[in-house]
Amino acid sequence: MASALHIRLHPLPTLLLVAGLAVLPVVLTAVDQPFYIVLASRVLIYALIASSLNLLIGYGGMVSLGHACFIGAGAYTAAVMVRAGADIAWLTWPAAALAGAALAAMIGVVALRTRGVYFIMITLAFAQMAYYVVVSLRVLGGDDGLTLPHRARYGFGLDPGSDTVFYWAVLVVVLLLMTGMRQLLNAPLGRALQAIRDNDTRMEAIGFPVFRIQLAGFVIAGAAAGLGGGMLADLNQQVSPSLLHWTQSGTLMVMVILGGAGRFLGGVLGAAALLLAQELFSDVTTHTALGIGLVLLAVVLFAPAGLAGLWRQVAR
Amino acid sequence: MLETEGLTIRFGGHAAVDGVSCAFHPGTLTAIVGPNGAGKTTYFNLISGQLAATAGRVRLKGRDITALAAPRRAQLGLGRAFQLTNLFPNLTALENVRLAVQARSGRTLDLLSRAARHQDLTDQAMAHLKAVALADRAGAISATLAHGDQRKLEVAILLALEPDVFMFDEPTAGMSVDDVPAVLDVIAAIKARGDKTILLVEHKMDVVRSLSDRIVVLHHGRLVADGPPAEVIHSDVVREAYLGGAAESDHG
Numbered sequence: 207m208a209s210a211l212h213i214r215l216h217p218l219p220t221l222l223l224v225a226g227l228a229v230l231p232v233v234l235t236a237v238d239q240p241f242y243i244v245l246a247s248r249v250l251i252y253a254l255i256a257s258s259l260n261l262l263i264g265y266g267g268m269v270s271l272g273h274a275c276f277i278g279a280g281a282y283t284a285a286v287m288v289r290a291g292a293d294i295a296w297l298t299w300p301a302a303a304l305a306g307a308a309l310a311a312m313i314g315v316v317a318l319r320t321r322g323v324y325f326i327m328i329t330l331a332f333a334q335m336a337y338y339v340v341v342s343l344r345v346l347g348g349d350d351g352l353t354l355p356h357r358a359r360y361g362f363g364l365d366p367g368s369d370t371v372f373y374w375a376v377l378v379v380v381l382l383l384m385t386g387m388r389q390l391l392n393a394p395l396g397r398a399l400q401a402i403r404d405n406d407t408r409m410e411a412i413g414f415p416v417f418r419i420q421l422a423g424f425v426i427a428g429a430a431a432g433l434g435g436g437m438l439a440d441l442n443q444q445v446s447p448s449l450l451h452w453t454q455s456g457t458l459m460v461m462v463i464l465g466g467a468g469r470f471l472g473g474v475l476g477a478a479a480l481l482l483a484q485e486l487f488s489d490v491t492t493h494t495a496l497g498i499g500l501v502l503l504a505v506v507l508f509a510p511a512g513l514a515g516l517w518r519q520v521a522r
Numbered sequence: 523m524l525e526t527e528g529l530t531i532r533f534g535g536h537a538a539v540d541g542v543s544c545a546f547h548p549g550t551l552t553a554i555v556g557p558n559g560a561g562k563t564t565y566f567n568l569i570s571g572q573l574a575a576t577a578g579r580v581r582l583k584g585r586d587i588t589a590l591a592a593p594r595r596a597q598l599g600l601g602r603a604f605q606l607t608n609l610f611p612n613l614t615a616l617e618n619v620r621l622a623v624q625a626r627s628g629r630t631l632d633l634l635s636r637a638a639r640h641q642d643l644t645d646q647a648m649a650h651l652k653a654v655a656l657a658d659r660a661g662a663i664s665a666t667l668a669h670g671d672q673r674k675l676e677v678a679i680l681l682a683l684e685p686d687v688f689m690f691d692e693p694t695a696g697m698s699v700d701d702v703p704a705v706l707d708v709i710a711a712i713k714a715r716g717d718k719t720i721l722l723v724e725h726k727m728d729v730v731r732s733l734s735d736r737i738v739v740l741h742h743g744r745l746v747a748d749g750p751p752a753e754v755i756h757s758d759v760v761r762e763a764y765l766g767g768a769a770e771s772d773h774g
Contacts, residue, residue, distance in 0.1 A: 401610050404610040412625045414621075
């Protein structure tokens with residue numbers, strides 16, 4: 207029976223995309239543009255983070271303007287661990303995810319008792335509180351943040367200094383998490399999350415624990431954002447309070463709207479489009495924000511389902 | 523058995539439901555009637571937990587459920603259909619019902635399996651759609667259904683919850699005459715099972731007369747009459763409640 211919610215990924219295009227992403231660093235090295243491997247890693251990490259926000263906004267109807275604080279929680283956790291010598295990526299990244307999840311649980315317990323614009327404001331307020339806590343803590347480097355002496359190691363004889371190895375490690379993690387997100391959305395919990403977005407009073411009336419389901423979604427998204435933060439710490443080999451600033455949350459929201467809120471690849475496309483546009487136009491002009499603003503305006507007016515929806519609009 | 527004791531809610535100084543004490547028994551269909559604004563839907567909301575009572579108690583099967591939230595009450599067997607159509611607009615009719623089946627099955631926090639693969643849930647949902655003569659529209663997005671079909675879907679969701687107490691709030695409101703019998707047949711079938719407690723808010727007196735075993739009259743939030751249909755319909759207090767209400771609105 208047809209389902210309005212089931213997410214299908216066509217095997218051939220998916221396989222081609224994954225294969226393309228896997229060989230990308232080899233190609234970039236061959237054409238002598240290794241700088242873009244780092245950019246591609248950044249795109250992948252933000253694709254994951256924006257997808258986690260898409261889970262909240264697009265699928266859960268929870269419009270959070272505080273997502274950056276989970277990135278910060280993960281990034282600082284990973285940074286502190288690497289500096290303390292616990293520098294194994296398979297430890298720092300899960301720890302970063304846990305930190306994001308823990309912070310999300312604390313914020314979610316309070317914020318999810320509100321709805322609509324109050325939810326937006328309260329998530330923003332919590333994130334700004336986290337921002338000022340980090341800025342004022344000398345042990346976390348205050349305004350300057352922390353630098354990492356090196357990236358976390360992977361073991362298996364892999365070179366932690368290699369951008370290509372880092373890219374592949376990130377790719378594996380991001381692909382696993384996107385698979386997990388698809389599984390979640392197709393599972394009963396994901397269905398319930400989307401139904402709550404549609405009609406939360408009715409979900410309560412038929413006996414779903416709405417608060418607990420939303421909290422579960424919020425914590426999962428926080429964990430994914432925290433993991434993204436942990437990978438960002440390795441990528442930049444430094445962390446700073448700007449990771450937690452509310453403008454970062456705003457940028458993530460732009461990515462989700464641009465890519466398509468409530469579309470499976472919305473976060474991925476939005477992150478890729480925004481970061482590549484910034485990269486492209488920053489060579490030409492310093493006023494990239496204006497150009498991006500115009501593009502966003504066009505998307506909202508002419509393609510309300512974002513880039514992911516545009517595909518379908520054009521195909522029709 | 524469902525029981526309310528001195529159930530009251532005040533909005534500011536206004537008591538929308540005012541000290542209503544009433545017991546409802548399995549195998550009985552009780553119609554709740556009264557003029558517009560009498561507090562019928564508010565009374566329903568207090569029982570099902572959409573609103574919190576200012577005073578009084580709600581008991582289900584002897585258990586005090588006054589402090590419980592709506593989802594808990596639903597799990598304990600209180601099933602509520604809504605007066606204003608209250609569906610999941612972006613989901614198909616089948617998915618609307620399947621959610622209710624899923625709630626009933628307790629698989630609410632499951633994130634490892636696939637919703638679409640739970641054939642048993644789908645089959646049960648389909649059976650409930652058949653019961654309200656909506657099986658042929660199973661794949662339609664519920665927002666696109668005709669009004670009468672949406673009302674039927676509302677009833678199918680309630681059936682899927684398999685509650686002990688069925689609360690229907692004007693189930694045939696705004697339906698075309700062709701659609702009404704299907705819904706009334708469903709209610710009659712639930713009643714025929716003999717073990718369900720049914721509450722029905724309804725304006726159409728012919729429906730009330732044909733289905734109900736008992737009529738409770740609310741007026742200005744108070745319970746003003748309670749008894750067998752034949753007695754209550756012709757009682758002075760009902761005449762006054764309805765005609766008095768009509769006279770008031772003529773002046774206003």
